[in-house]
Amino acid sequence: MALLSSVINQIIQQEILTDDLSDDDLADFCQAANLAYRSGDPIISDQDYDFIYLPALKQRLPKHPLFESIEPEGQSFSEEKVLLPEPMLSTDKAYSWDEIRKWIERLEKSATDIGLAYVDIQIKATPKLDGFAGFDDGTRLYTRGDGKKGSDISRVFERGLQVYNDSERGQGAGEIVVKKSYFKSHLSNDFEYPRNFQASLIKEKALDQKAQQAIADKAALFVPFMQLPIWLGGIDTLSTQFEKIVTDILATVDFDVDGVVFEVTNKSLKTQMGANRKFHRWQIAFKENKDKAQVKVLSVTPQVGRTGKITPVAELEPTLLSGATIVRATGHHYGLVKEQGLGTGSIIELTRSGLVIPKINQVLKAAAVDIPEHCPSCGEKLQWESDFLMCVNHDICPAQVIGKMEYFFKILANNDGFGIATIEKLYEHGMRKISQIYALSVNDLSAMGFGEKTSVNLVNQLKRSSSEQIEDWRFLAAFGVVRMGLGNCENLLKSYPLNAIFGLDLEQISAINGFAELTAQMMVTGLSAIRPEFDLLNQYRFNLELTSLQKDLAELTHHLSGKKIIFTGKMSGSREEMKKQAKSIGIQVVSSVSAKTDYLVIGEKVGQNKIESAKKFGVEVLSEKNYLAMIE
Numbered sequence: 111m112a113l114l115s116s117v118i119n120q121i122i123q124q125e126i127l128t129d130d131l132s133d134d135d136l137a138d139f140c141q142a143a144n145l146a147y148r149s150g151d152p153i154i155s156d157q158d159y160d161f162i163y164l165p166a167l168k169q170r171l172p173k174h175p176l177f178e179s180i181e182p183e184g185q186s187f188s189e190e191k192v193l194l195p196e197p198m199l200s201t202d203k204a205y206s207w208d209e210i211r212k213w214i215e216r217l218e219k220s221a222t223d224i225g226l227a228y229v230d231i232q233i234k235a236t237p238k239l240d241g242f243a244g245f246d247d248g249t250r251l252y253t254r255g256d257g258k259k260g261s262d263i264s265r266v267f268e269r270g271l272q273v274y275n276d277s278e279r280g281q282g283a284g285e286i287v288v289k290k291s292y293f294k295s296h297l298s299n300d301f302e303y304p305r306n307f308q309a310s311l312i313k314e315k316a317l318d319q320k321a322q323q324a325i326a327d328k329a330a331l332f333v334p335f336m337q338l339p340i341w342l343g344g345i346d347t348l349s350t351q352f353e354k355i356v357t358d359i360l361a362t363v364d365f366d367v368d369g370v371v372f373e374v375t376n377k378s379l380k381t382q383m384g385a386n387r388k389f390h391r392w393q394i395a396f397k398e399n400k401d402k403a404q405v406k407v408l409s410v411t412p413q414v415g416r417t418g419k420i421t422p423v424a425e426l427e428p429t430l431l432s433g434a435t436i437v438r439a440t441g442h443h444y445g446l447v448k449e450q451g452l453g454t455g456s457i458i459e460l461t462r463s464g465l466v467i468p469k470i471n472q473v474l475k476a477a478a479v480d481i482p483e484h485c486p487s488c489g490e491k492l493q494w495e496s497d498f499l500m501c502v503n504h505d506i507c508p509a510q511v512i513g514k515m516e517y518f519f520k521i522l523a524n525n526d527g528f529g530i531a532t533i534e535k536l537y538e539h540g541m542r543k544i545s546q547i548y549a550l551s552v553n554d555l556s557a558m559g560f561g562e563k564t565s566v567n568l569v570n571q572l573k574r575s576s577s578e579q580i581e582d583w584r585f586l587a588a589f590g591v592v593r594m595g596l597g598n599c600e601n602l603l604k605s606y607p608l609n610a611i612f613g614l615d616l617e618q619i620s621a622i623n624g625f626a627e628l629t630a631q632m633m634v635t636g637l638s639a640i641r642p643e644f645d646l647l648n649q650y651r652f653n654l655e656l657t658s659l660q661k662d663l664a665e666l667t668h669h670l671s672g673k674k675i676i677f678t679g680k681m682s683g684s685r686e687e688m689k690k691q692a693k694s695i696g697i698q699v700v701s702s703v704s705a706k707t708d709y710l711v712i713g714e715k716v717g718q719n720k721i722e723s724a725k726k727f728g729v730e731v732l733s734e735k736n737y738l739a740m741i742e
């Protein structure tokens with residue numbers, strides 16, 4: 111028997127706890143919640159569903175159909191169900207690195223079974239869209255239905271819905287989604303969640319004006335999974351950079367995303383692992399596990415960041431969350447303090463996922479607030495910039511100057527002597543810029559009061575930090591330009607080499623995939639601001655590993671793509687650079703001549719017998735100049 115809606119309400123309000131529910135009632139509630147979610151009108155949050163109700167049900171009724179079958183959409187259509195061109199399965203889920211690690215162990219085992227080397231296992235990560243799943247065979251669009259049979263909802267395309275990236279129809283599975291920024295600016299007053307709106311796009315009755323407009327604005331879209339930005343890498347990189355990969359992937363699209371999908375790309379391994387009734391074993395979705403608590407605020411103090419942003423820091427009644435005692439948390443900005451009443455004595459909802467720093471989600475009980483008028487570091491009168499309270503005294507404000515210097519060494523991440531204590535001491539002795547610090551000698555440091563050993567150590571660390579190889583995007587990010595974090599810097603340097611970025615204009619930067627115009631504008635301004643310091647620091651000859659430029663379509667179809675080439679002899683430039691460039695257009699650089707080699711590219715001082723033996727194999731010999739002309 112279905113639950114009464116009054117009972118459902120009491121469960122939602124947590125007046126009835128899961129412990130008090132019978133197995134059947136709990137199952138009914140989960141099904142009701144799932145159905146409501148699928149139909150675009152959720153009654154509880156995803157978190158509550160995933161972490162409170164579903165685990166409780168799993169413990170009691172592990173064989174419940176909710177764990178066995180593909181979740182239906184809930185939305186009912188009058189059309190008869192039709193067989194999908196390909197079955198659409200759900201995705202298995204993991205909520206911790208530990209579970210991902212276990213999945214990797216299963217990959218490794220299957221790889222061993224088919225003799226695939228560990229280093230050859232390739233993994234792809236894509237954002238997991240939180241939209242409405244569909245399958246587009248080029249003529250019709252189907253809902254996922256039960257995974258085998260779905261409903262024909264081709265009318266959405268007839269209503270003008272476009273495919274993401276202006277790409278073509280017929281790219282298979284994907285999701286109907288709405289852009290996050292658009293939802294916030296155009297739809298959030300009318301719809302509680304993007305999901306409610308997404309569901310309204312496919313319903314049978316005629317679209318309302320908002321939905322038509324969103325389609326016309328290309329804010330509502332069908333996104334085929336194969337159009338999603340991807341991360342590709344091996345198991346080792348995934349293991350060592352898991353958190354960064356997840357954070358980066360989550361930030362790649364302007365859609366609601368509720369996790370990251372990891373999957374194997376090796377065909378043989380996919381075949382070997384196969385699928386069960388519900389999901390493919392070679393694929394898993396990572397969703398962040400969040401712990402929540404209600405916490406009392408003891409006081410709120412302003413803190414000045416390196417960009418001049420004043421952050422409210424709440425001192426909290428010590429609270430255990432995800433295995434750590436939390437005594438402090440930062441509010442997002444003073445807008446939240448003002449709007450929600452974050453002050454001494456207020457009660458907040460605090461969340462923490464994994465080992466990440468805790469976050470104030472919302473203020474549950476407001477209190478009187480204290481908005482600072484002057485910068486606690488330099489005394490400058492503070493200014494509001496939308497929700498943010500700012501100290502605009504950027505070049506003088508001690509907190510900002512110290513923050514920027516500390517940030518540089520933190521991002522460089524190849525030294526441990528330049529923590530906040532050292533930086534503060536250097537500041538006391540007149541250091542205001544990184545380039546000044548790199549100019550210091552042991553004597554200079556001793557004169558500032560650093561011990562003899564420490565001074566030597568610090569100078570050695572400075573030397574090492576410039577001689578040790580670091581990625582160029584890391585070096586660039588260390589300058590701390592707003593909107594130029596590690597991810598954006600890497601993205602930028604995939605499109606333009608480091609020595610070209612200072613000459614870029616707004617149009618060129620905003621043409622790079624992933625950069626909004628506002629971001630591009632801030633990057634242009636930021637780059638010109640750091641230019642003098644960048645040039646000064648460059649004198650210390652940092653050992654930069656240059657990012658290889660991304661293949662664009664023209665390069666992918668380069669006529670030399672797939673050819674096997676050998677470079678030999680002294681080239682006019684760096685041979686390593688030549689190899690890198692060749693690889694970037696799809697050329698296979700090999701090291702010994704065989705009948706399979708296509709070209710031998712020769713520089714100066716190449717022995718005649720080397721050339722002769724290549725010719726014997728039928729290999730074409732090219733001078734450096736001819737080769738360069740060919741790849742133009």
Ligand SMILES: [Zn+2]
Pocket residue numbers: 414485486487488489490501503507508509
């Ligand atoms: Zn200040």
